[in-house]
Amino acid sequence: MSSVLVSTTINGDPIEFACPPEETLLDSLRDRVGLTGVKEGCGTGDCGSCSVTLDGRLMCSCLVLSAEVEGRQVGTVEGMVENGQLHPLQESFIDNAALQCGICTPGFLIAANALLERNPSPTEKEIRYALAGNLCRCTGYDKIVRAVQVASKEMRKKSKKTKKK
Amino acid sequence: MGNDTSYTDQKFEQVGRRVRRPDGVDKVTGRAKYGADAYAPGQLVGLILRSPHAHARIKKIDISKAEKLPGVKAVVTCEDLPDLTGGNRGMMDILENCMARGRALYDGHAVAAVAAVDKTIAKQALKLIKVTYEKLPHVTDVDEAMEADAPVVQDFVFTSGVEPKPTKPSNVSGISQFGHGDVDAGFAEADVIVEKSYKTEQTHQGYIEPHACLANMSSDGSGELWVTTQGHFVFRNVCSTLLGIDIAKLKVTASEIGGGFGGKTHVWMEPVALVLSRKANRPVKLVMTRDEVFKASGPTCSTSIDVKIGAKKDGTITAASASLRYQNGAFPANWGMIGAMTAYACYDLKNVKTVGYDVLVNRPKVAAYRAPSAPMAAFGVESTMDLMAGKLGMDPVEFRIKNAAKEGTRASYGPVYGPIGIGPTLEAVKKHPHMRAKLKKNQGRGMACGFWFNFGGQTCTDLNIGIDGTVSLTVGTIDVGGSRASLSLIAAEELGIDYEQVKASVADTASLGHNDMTEGSRGTFSSGMATIFAARNAVEVMKGRAAKMWDIPVEDVVWENGGAKATGKAHSNLPPLTLKEIAAKSPQTGGPIAGHNETVADNAGVSFASHICDVEVDPETGSTRVIRYTVIQDAGKAIHPDYVEGQFQGGAAQGIGWALNEEYIYGKDGTLQNPGFLDYRIPVCSDLPFIDTEILEIPNPNHPYGVRGVGETSIVPPLAAIGNAVSNAVGVRLNHIPMSPPRILKALDEQAGG
Structure with missing residues (x-):
């Protein structure tokens, strides 16, 4: 069992983490990056609770493998507050x-x-x-x-x- | 001196404001922590192995390979959960539902569990557990389960409520009867009798957050549990009993809850997480998948109901009866009894009789679901009421008004009503512009009524005043939909201060006395009552402190506009002292200022609603759309109107899903065919219109502010309201819920052919 190293940008910050190749972006965001604002409601892309943006496009993070976000831009609810101001x-x-x-x-x-x-x-x-x-x-x-x-x-x-x- | 709960008819300054909720920012920024959002150093991942069979004897469970897998820290079966219940069968049922004991009773019944250092290893470990099953005959339909040759689900169950006591076990765990008068004589008096049978399918509460907990047992026998629940004090008591832990040594902290609707009033897996943690001597996080939520956390009952109503030509009902068969899953419960209690609660009937049957099948243990049991009974009764109105040539609203219960009516389930809202909601329906809106082809309008008991229960609240004059309100009822805002408004009202000065939070089980679940629409009703008394208690303390500061007798101090005022000519030179000023001096006048209240909040006022619904049926596909919907409900007093409206709208939406789409589908092999949100389709945003609401306020005489619970009644009328609307749209009456496209098409085909 060898992990993959993922370098990506999350809410504007450069982030690196290692995870199993089959791990979903949802699990990595929650369990490795600490962004628990991303929620799991179903794990099958039916409920939208884990919605994130990937290069600006709306996605269910439970349907994306973490290895796929290498070099890309991920946006979560934690990134919506700008300069301390709510969106x-x-x-x-x-x-x-x-x-x-x-x-x-x-x-x-x-x-x-x-x-x-x-x-x-x-x-x-x-x-x-x-x-x-x-x-x-x-x-x-x-x-x-x-x-x-x-x-x-x-x-x-x-x-x-x-x-x- | 006891606390006076009677209604005061006071003018409100704070109550009724649409303020921002205290947990709002946390919930829009992702900071709020739900069941799966807690992490502990060294935590393990827990997973549960579940039966793939509807009913099977478990001959052997071999965990030896799983235990040897590197990274696996604990494997448990029922051997690790010995019977400590002392003969309490109810507790034993919870334990057996958490982990099968010799027999798997439904598809998804837990048989073993593992805790490992990560998810990958935990999943591998589950695959290494070898269970040898011997399949047994199963039954999943409520009517089939009542037949004489049906497989017996539980051999310790003998039908209660019949004489002589049965000698053979049965799937009918109980028969209960309610009513008064003489229905045979009443039917003999009737000019018209309508009889009809109905079926409703099983639905799930469908909360978006799956069950989740983090268990942390210490080697000294004490433990902590973080869990998403509607009642952490009850969870503590249940887990303590099942695991042999002293109540004081298990601290349960409730997470934010991602929806419950009754489904999180039951213990499903928390003892398993605790026992895994105890065996591994590490924290264990256990989170259900959506598949597990559907298969192994309780849905509501499926039912089969016969209704008979007799009336005079002038619309007076002379007799009404119903036979209600509810399946409770694999463990005994009394949901059929509750259905039989609620069926005719909206009406003033001289002769009424209902019989409820509680039936076991090989399906998951049924849980409460928002006004549990009432929607199905109302579907049968309210559909039949419309049929009767049609036969009599009467307007369905007028027919209901003529027979509506009122103050002094003896309810079909026993008690005599105080002031109630059924009549006023029906009058409001009559006046509502919705009733006069034009309809197009294939569109129809229906209406229906609903009832729920409401509940009070054990409640305990603390109110602490800070040195700066701000107020910490500590409650023990879980906030499922904005109650911290409502309770803060109530505290502010009593103290005479602004809402912004109060911050409400939910205490863990080590920080407050016992509180019952947030269930029975009791959160704002009962914690609101305890908050009022805790605040009044604090006011008495502050009056004493002011008297001390002024050096005058406490009898000469009153509380007005958020401060103490000295009365009488002798003290006319004393300017009032604000709460803030009194708080600032508290270290010198006797220490911290607090108010407490412990109570059993009795006399929750009963709740009634009437709904109006327009649908459009597509005769080509059988698909039905709700195009307009109005909820009219008595709230007693709306503390925070936004969240009262929210309860009305949310309940209506769940009822719409139940009426049109949602259904557990079991295969011939007794396994659930649609355990996911793709195939079990709950309403989405594009399915629904705006849901209009009208809040009526008929004060509950037994609450100082007149509050009645508002959370549940809104799910009761939609099934029948939509059935009545479909019937008025395309002329077919569906007696089977959900009215899914295939069922509507079949009915339309039969209508065309016949």
């Missing part, structure tokens, strides 16, 4: 009570952020379909969709202000 989506999830137990929240935040980067003003339907890969059992999704709507508005306002400057 507008994070603020909106708290303000709009979009979480109950909160286990699915990191995955939803990553997926919603991936959506808003691609489409800054999604319709309700576009939000619902973009988040259809993330399971939530507490909320019935109502307040999650509303929180994403509020955040997208906030982010558009902010980006207008930045452009004016």
